[in-house]
Amino acid sequence: MKIRSMISVLLLTGATAAGAASDWQALPDAAPSPANNPTTGAKVFLGKMLYHDPRLSASGTVACASCHNVMAGGEDNRAGSVGIRGQVGGRSAPTVWNSAFNSVQFWDGRADSLEAQAKGPVTNPIEMGMKSWDDAIRVLNQIPGYKPSFKAAFGSEEINQEKVVQAIAAYERTLITPNSPYDRYVKGDKSALTDQQVRGMNTFAEVGCSHCHSGPAFNGPSLPQGQGFYMMFPAQQDADIDAKYKFTADTGRAQVTKNDADKHMFKVPTLRNIALTAPYFHNGAVKTLDEAVRVMAKLQLGKTLDDKQVGDITAFLEALSGEFPRQDMPRLPGTPGHTFPFE
């Protein structure tokens, strides 16, 4: 218990500067791309198709978009997502919107880029369930209509895993929701937030939410390397909450690092569009935003907020819902004679 408390203090201390109330930042209109995968129109065009193509799953029914629905809040409003054969995952799908601004991906931070993230679900047996990436590439090779798009994006028709995840990541970097009421307020339009939302914004900083939820995406991008995580240790702070929401049933980041100090550590998620992405936390145990605010203040900050504070912070969080760009539906090229499930 002592170790956990120390880490908690360390996390909060390390983040104070970034979370100062004077540091409110609007969301950029575009996300930066890595040097080895510059965003291009041809890659985005291809990536949007692949992202929406259920044929990347063994059953032919589960696409990236199935659990990370870009027509909605970028996830599926479920505690656990549903993969092939009706299997239910153990963690709540994070939103794909603004995921380009995450320093790490997955709740346990096991991927350090969108490209690395995209490699996971295709062969996860309870998600898209392909036996191997070779199988996924074999399916794509059987769809002649993909070849010109791979050529346009990467210079050759050859299809491989690296190109697939680069195209998907390039598309995901376009999934940005700027111009929320909060952003307009920060840029100078003082009428963009209600009085309650402005109160909530100040309360959010005062009680300490912004210690971790800092930066333009409210996900602590400037936290020291490897510290963009928070620890769920409710048994210490409030045994009732732990009994109710079972947060500590999942050991989180420790499964990746094999380090006991990382037990129950989870990535600081973005708060952008948080009003659209119930249920909350890694296990989706909390159904409403006001309860999520109350629980978080208690567990992470040791504070019991009153109803007014909770209402104000919740109203502020609702002002983080941005503008979703209009998107054409992709046209998925035909599968001549090839049918699913894939065998």
Place this chain on the structure above:
Amino acid sequence: MKIRSMISVLLLTGATAAGAASDWQALPDAAPSPANNPTTGAKVFLGKMLYHDPRLSASGTVACASCHNVMAGGEDNRAGSVGIRGQVGGRSAPTVWNSAFNSVQFWDGRADSLEAQAKGPVTNPIEMGMKSWDDAIRVLNQIPGYKPSFKAAFGSEEINQEKVVQAIAAYERTLITPNSPYDRYVKGDKSALTDQQVRGMNTFAEVGCSHCHSGPAFNGPSLPQGQGFYMMFPAQQDADIDAKYKFTADTGRAQVTKNDADKHMFKVPTLRNIALTAPYFHNGAVKTLDEAVRVMAKLQLGKTLDDKQVGDITAFLEALSGEFPRQDMPRLPGTPGHTFPFE
């Protein structure tokens, strides 16, 4: 067996006029709407959202679009579609593209309109699995963002089953794929088809395919009322085919009419975009288009086609893939605090 043969002859005779080779028709650019549900922009806008909204299913994961994917050929390239909890349906999902031109809906024709069809899947326990339409309406009522769209489409914010299915049907009536190579050929562009496709078009008529697959959507719309069905009776024609593809395991329309004469009768499906919608037939037992052509000629027409005929007809059928209209993705309004599965 005698009764079946008589019905078969009756079907073929009744359809001869409509299927004459001189009667090639291009697909209209728009589908007619019924007097009680005129197509309007506001209804289509709402219907597109509802069609893509997985929250109409009990699990929150299955939308109309899940099995009838408009980004692809309007279905799911599976023998049986996958509903909630991974359940697999018994018949292959028909395409939604050009379904506005079907005189009846479902393989067994149990719905006489798109509106009537849309009532089925929401409460089908192995499809979207809502216990009742009341539950579906309750979910929609918990999504405040839907109310303005219902008001714009129907004059009041009230949400009910009739409005939901009318909006979905109005959207489906916009899902038309004109300007296929075949259409351009029929309209006078003689270069739109290859020589092989023109040969296939003539063979298609000569061997008798067009007896049932007549009209602009090749689905026999002008067949006498109640006769837009074909009978699967392979045991009579070819016991090997029956053993291989199990077509007669499903009694088809007889389940609706409780009439033995309708045993193994199924709706004549459209052939529009057929190259994109493998696998084929009501049970999806045939994976490739050329095999579907061969099987159909044998079972329905008693003819054994040679490879050239099969190749030519298949090439012609590939010329029935039309232009898919560009569509914006719908924005699904948020679910504040409401999560799935629905209970």
